[in-house]
Amino acid sequence: QKEVEQNSGPLSVPEGAIASLNCTYSDRGSQSFFWYRQYSGKSPELIMFIYSNGDKEDGRFTAQLNKASQYVSLLIRDSQPSDSATYLCAHSGTYKYIFGTGTRLKVLA
Amino acid sequence: GAGVSQSPSNKVTEKGKDVELRCDPISGHTALYWYRQSLGQGLEFLIYFQGNSAPDKSGLPSDRFSAERTGGSVSTLTIQRTQQEDSAVYLCASSPYRGQNEKLFFGSGTQLSVL
Numbered sequence: 227q228k229e230v231e232q233n234s235g236p237l238s239v240p241e242g243a244i245a246s247l248n249c250t251y252s253d254r255g256s257q258s259f260f261w262y263r264q265y266s267g268k269s270p271e272l273i274m275f276i277y278s279n280g281d282k283e284d285g286r287f288t289a290q291l292n293k294a295s296q297y298v299s300l301l302i303r304d305s306q307p308s309d310s311a312t313y314l315c316a317h318s319g320t321y322k323y324i325f326g327t328g329t330r331l332k333v334l335a
Numbered sequence: 336g337a338g339v340s341q342s343p344s345n346k347v348t349e350k351g352k353d354v355e356l357r358c359d360p361i362s363g364h365t366a367l368y369w370y371r372q373s374l375g376q377g378l379e380f381l382i383y384f385q386g387n388s389a390p391d392k393s394g395l396p397s398d399r400f401s402a403e404r405t406g407g408s409v410s411t412l413t414i415q416r417t418q419q420e421d422s423a424v425y426l427c428a429s430s431p432y433r434g435q436n437e438k439l440f441f442g443s444g445t446q447l448s449v450l
Contacts (some may be wrong), residue, residue: 258437269443272438278423
């Protein structure tokens, strides 16, 4: 079982819709969870992190964490074509950052 | 420089040759990671350095891979006797390691092509 699992996609949503990206993890000792965005040919950049159960909102982005279900998600409201990218979920336990394989998001204009 | 610097940006080599990839982290960052990303895939953890502690080498795929970090700063990833399956983008990242919610700062990567 992979430590961090994501659906590879592509996930296609129309412009203005809500994009929902999901991630499950196997290590119950994981403390912090991260969402990185990676444009094609570029390096990953951090969008959000979350470490408490519940929701965390930042502009159009909301991260949701459920430690009991070992599940973390990212919602993107009012999706824009510029949001088209691969979204990588990651967690860190004591220190080591482990990434999922990423979900490719396509926002259709 | 202001960011994580990696060199070379592109490396083409012949199967069986050795290659060295360099990473210069952000000044003052004590944590340094190497990841490998094959085409269309996620980030595969290779190795982690934290200060003067022994590195976590658990992600290195074979004994052909090794890495060192000199003086707690610059790191070199060495791949001996390269194989075609080693072709990938090798990404280095650093962080200041001040707490659990650390943001990783990534370099631009080295695109390695083994012919």
